[in-house]
Amino acid sequence: MREAIPRARRPIGLVLALALAAAVNAAAQTKDVEVGLIAPMSGPYARQGQVMKMAADMAIETINQQGGIKSLGGAKLKLEVFDAGDSVEKAKNAAQRMVADAPNLVVATGAYLSSFTLAVTEVTERAQLPVVTFSYSDLITSRGFKYVFQTSATGVQQAEGSLPALMEMAEKASGKRPQTVGIVMDNTAASVSFVKPMRDHQFEKLGLKLVVDETFTPPLANATPLIQKVRSARPDILILLPTVISDAKLLLEKMNEFGLGRGKLPTIANGAAILDPDLRNNMNIEQLEGVMAVVADWTTSAQKDFVAEVKKKTGEPWATQHFVTTYGDIWIFKAALEAAGKADRESVAKALHAMNLTGGAANFFPGNGKLKFDENGRREGASLLIVQWQKGVPITVYPAKDAISPPLWPKQ
């Protein structure tokens, strides 16, 4: 219904634009530009999808308030949401719906889990719809696709980059290099692949001695024997990789009980799960104090007043990884549309490939301060952040240029 009016006016708009192109700066073109969000809106991941939608809504509201896409005559962005559900099949079906039901869509972001994104981009690639994603899997940008853009450091980059980043931070914070390390992990695929490069070559290369190495099958029934071993071995740093929240809770409670909590034993996890606001409902937040996580994105010093705005507009206590990236994605869309000057898929894809931004959208993605994709669609220079729970809030503490506050590290 809403589209009917502009469509009827299009010939008039065209005539006007042609006639007054030089004098009037394309003010007559007011057609909305549709951008998509495909993410889980139902099922167990619905909460993450909702967060992504909040972020997209907030970014679009700001952009539209600031005058929309200027190169398109101030066209407003309009968000179309597609529910990726809770399975690869549903995600793929949603993608099919997206390309069939929304022919005017010019670009989309999504789809939360890597496996969903893989399935979704198989569809969007064939429909030549550019998709910007934060999913980690290396596979996403190693299929030779031309319409997919990955803003995160990939899974392999994260596994390779985590330990060196941690070592560098530890050395700066405490003045000496850690000598020993401990691992307490579950046997899920994510945890196993995270420590694989460490076990394979990094510990040796970095001169770290593995003094405690424990693997358990979730769910954990009793954390005492694991943490006892950690206490007696007393590594300089502990890599703690639970996947299930209840396991994380059990392990951290036991660490606190044994006097290893609250930053006394520097403890690091992977991924943003351990930084989620939901954790406040599940465990005593004080026990999370000092716990760190290696993540591919978070709120950094580059984003001024961002968290305050998030709090005000959404009621969320802080911006999580998916909030930040989805928000940033919408700004990437804006930049691409501005550069393209045309609201069609091909032009937007070209603009994304040609993009080389400093500041703006680039501020939302950690790395070398630039936003540029290589020919496979991978963001060049994508790097990692270390985030630490400080006074009940996860704060970026590494690298120094992005850090909001210095890391809490035990002084010995």
Place this chain on the structure above:
Amino acid sequence: MPGIDLRRQALLIAVFAIAYGLLAVFVEHSYYLLILAVVPVWAVMGLSWNLLSGYSGFVSFGHAAFFGLGAYFVALAQIHWGLSPWFGIPCAAAVGAFAGLIVGIPTFRLRGHYFALAMLAYPLALLYVFEWLGYQELALPMQREHAFAYMQFEDHRIYVWLALALMIGAMVLTGLVERSRFGMSLVAIREDEAAAEAAGIRTLAWKLKAITLSGALAGAAGGFYAVVLLVVTPPAVFGMLVSAQALIVTMFGGVGTLWGPVIGAVVLVPLSEFLHARLGNVIPGIQGVVYGVAIVAVILLAPEGVFWKIKDVLLRRRLREAPQAACASAMVTALPARNRSPESKIAFEVRNASKSFGGLKAVRDVSIQVMQGEILGIIGPNGAGKTTLFNLLNGFIRPDQGRILLEGKDIVGRRPYDICAAGVGRTFQVVRPFRRMSVLENVVVGAYVNAATDTIARTVAEDALVQVGLQDEAQQLAGTLTNKQLRLLEIARALAGKPRLLLLDETLAGLGAGEVEEVIAVVRKLAAQGITIVIIEHTMQAMVRLVDRFVVLNEGALLAEGLPGDITRNPAVIDAYLGKRWRVANA
């Protein structure tokens, strides 16, 4: 199942295929085309599940194992060897078949819930194995050139047609199975596995064939699904939902039917998709709720599935129109004089057989000889070990010691179907008909063991029915028969296997006086044809007139044997079994 003849069935399938195929021509929306391509995939999964679980009654919660292996085979074969799905999918069927066989061999040692739960373990285990192997996410490589050769079509309608072809293939296969001794044997196994085995059905062999074929269908469905989905992940193909979906579409449509899984998939898959697509983000989870409600409604209103409900309604209408044929009862003929001249050749021999169940010695050192052509009666008090002896004879249980010789050959350790094939038929103390099969089908199942073709089996079965006088009830469901008819049905079923020795276990139990005469007449007729008969019975009045010789068991041991006149006067037999009445009668 019976009811719809072959030509009509084929016509129905053809009409359905054409209608479905045409539907795709007029749909342009790629999402609806995707749904149209996915519906047959789940129908094939349902048919695959149905082939094993629907017909044989061995409920599988683990069909995702075969589906997932098929999907991963197609994906990995294309990624690593560049194998096109055109070849990959047939290979995936072979992989599924092989997996079915490997899974079946150990798992068919279990029954009932244990089988179902054991099956559940396979996809769960495979899910972790594939994660551990590092195959969390596989994408079928996009082929920008030679797309057609790799089953990647711009035109999504081709997927629909391919899926449809796969489904029609599965339907035809199921139809062929259903009509052959394969399907009939599976249904007999579902109805009563022990009775089927005693009737000469090689139960394990058929079950293994069923799970192999079922695995092949599931493997092919999984392979095609990988092509449609383009991404394969362990939860998507090995997940609980895959097995559940196969089961749900079949239960919804109708278990043990050709059309059931198809009806289920055609209704439920688009419904759940539609609900998810239209309402999923408004009311998260609504699709699950409505889906669940639909299933609960079907279970309440049509517990055997939509197919049976429709069939029942149609059948009832037809029955109301056609008045029931008058029930003709077999005429009771007067007992012919029994020609008591058994040949001297030993047909069957038990030598020193013993069997204990824990501390209970059910059969103790029993030796019996059965002469060719004779009617031997086995009597004794309850718990004397009569039925246990029969179970030893037809191979249900193995004696702890002793030998059992059929026409001179030791048959200890041979399976019941094997012994049945060798010429030993039996009936049961408590009747064990295949209740959901027609009378004729019951007997046909018994005929397979010694019939080269299904046509011969049918002729033999019809003859057997005539012999026992059940020819008029041939099309009736066995579950609707009277006790006498069931007894005769069991005899006919045993008879159809062309036995030389017939073991009748309390065939006269629970019959009225007139009915006893009818059954005795039938038994005599069989004996007159040269079939050796061993009968367990308590009705002494009938027995003394029927049998040539008695064997008396007491507390598992042989108490006496001899001619009816001698046995009824034997004091030990009177004390142990017959009671004082007989002492008086004979005095």
